[in-house]
Amino acid sequence: MRSEPVPAPAGDRRSRATAELTWPGKRVGHHAGLVPVPSPARASWDVRGRLVCGERADSLLLRADAGVALAELLAAPGAVDGGVKLCYLDPPYNTGERFAHYDDRSDRAAWLSTLRDHLLLARELLAADGSLWLHLDDSEQHRARCVLDEVFGEEAFVATIIWQKRTSRDNRKAFSSMHDYIHVYAPAGPKVWKSVRNGLPDEGAFSNPDGDPRGPWRSVPMNVQAGHATAGQFYTVTTPTGVRHDPPPGRCWTYTAPRLAELVADGRVYWPRGGDGKPRLKRYQSEVTGLAPFTIWTADEVGDTGSAKRALLSEFPGLQAFDTPKPLGLLERIVSVATDPGDLVLDYYLGSGTTAVAAQRLGRRWIGVEQSARTVEEFTLPRLHAAWADAPGGGFAFGAF
Known part of the structure; x- marks a missing residue:
């Protein structure tokens, strides 16, 4: 693999030449992965599949391959139309390990090609003032940054969040890894996106000792x-x-x-x-309109992998929990910062459904895609049923390709 400068083609979103990562088998052209498939039988995303909860389907759960689902959403007239305000992605990290619910071993070239192809499709679904958050560990995150720069342009980079995923020490390795990376990109650029994103709650103490008529x-x-x-x-x-x-x-x-x-x-x-x-x-x-989020998010603030596992075990005591679940607090913060009530959230590596649960609880619409039938049946559907029962706003439909 090597990095080489390439000119931005006419009409590309990138405003200047950027260093582009190359790998064996990479398809030539910046839109090589953009191949929606016609789907005339499924012309509207809110009616495909069967209605699960509610009187209408404001949200959608798909059991499908991520690439197929993204192409279907692009091909269906009026399905999304660039309306995704937040795309959160927690893909396989390519760690070389095999977990109970998924195999995290892939040829690097294949992993990068899949990432790029999916990002090209997701870019077309993203709103002009939306954002994409890619969650990875040290295995591939530095190469993924190059792919993100290629797809969205370097000027779309907003920040890299460091999330404390564990609080215990692992003495088996040279260093005990305790954090993941979440790369945030916004097509409109950080300045424009800052004007539409939400700040964190300001919990500082206010008082009015002098009786100021303007309040605390x-x-x-x-x-x-x-x-x-x-x-x-x-x-x-x-x-x-x-x-x-x-x-x-x-x-x-x-x-x-x-x-x-x-x-x-x-x-x-x-x-x-x-x-x-x-x-x-x-x-x-x-x-006070909210505080700018820091780029370091601790386990005390948003939870860690351990707390996420314990939460899943309490919900599903008879099942084997995910090895790397994300805590609900982490996803609720991301959804709260990146969207407003009624906005559309997309996660095409949905897993046990935490992103959709967070969106449902916070009054957002959502589209979730998960390939594993076992995961959908054991975790995702039951969790979304429960989330809708707690926050019965718009309903959701379930479909499969």
């Missing part, structure tokens, strides 16, 4: 790093009690003196230590 507030510092400051941000502040303050070393005031005077007159400045302290800005609870 908390204070934040009014000084910043001085690297890009203007001359007007360096001055001496005099507090209401007459104490004089200069900016801390290496920092400057956030606002110029005239702007600070306006904020003081508007009652938006808090002076701690009885009026002697440095000025702090009052940030009102009504102004």
Whole structure:
């Protein structure tokens, strides 16, 4: 395998040349995998298959090969039409291991070809302001990043999230791996996608000790790093009690003196230590729109593989649990950040159904694809039945190819 520069063809979404990963058997052309198959008998995705829950099928579970299902969705008129707001993928990692519910051993060239072909199809289903999240471990994630850059363009990269998948130590190896990678790409680019994604809940303490008519507030510092400051941000502040303050070393005031005077007159400045302290800005609870997610997600926040296994065992005590399940908390955070209620979520490696369960609980529509009949029968369908019973919004249909 090698990396070589290639020009972006006319009409391609990539805006500049990028390094492209090559491998034996890779099909030539950036749309080589885009081969939808005609499906006139299944013209509308909300009626294919049998209705399982609800009066209408807002969501869909398919037992099918991922590539076949994606091609069917593309071929069916009006099925999705670029309406997928979130595509979350947890494919086989190509670790070389065999698990109870799937074989994770594949020739690398075949694994990369499948990944690329499926991503090309998924790209056509994705909304213009949607995002794709690819979940992998160290086995192939660095090569997968190159494929993602090729399919979506380097400028579509948003972030790589590090998820703490375990808290126990494995002393059998040179290093004890405790994290996975989730690569986030948005066709519109990170700046546009930031304007439509949701922030995390701001759980900081708010209060209203001075009876401010604008409601509860908390204070934040009014000084910043001085690297890009203007001359007007360096001055001496005099507090209401007459104490004089200069900016801390290496920092400057956030606002110029005239702007600070306006904020003081508007009652938006808090002076701690009885009026002697440095000025702090009052940030009102009504102004908070959510926090930008960090790129490290710990097990304490969203769960780990161990907690996911325990949850599955409690739901299905008589069955052998998945070896690498993802916790519901992790998928609920992803769905919450990337979508709004009513949006469409796609997972074409659905497994035991956690993505669809999270989407159902949060009021999103979903399409899930799983190839294994055993997995669908033992885990996915029962879990989705239970999720719909707990959150009976739109119903879902089940079909098979």
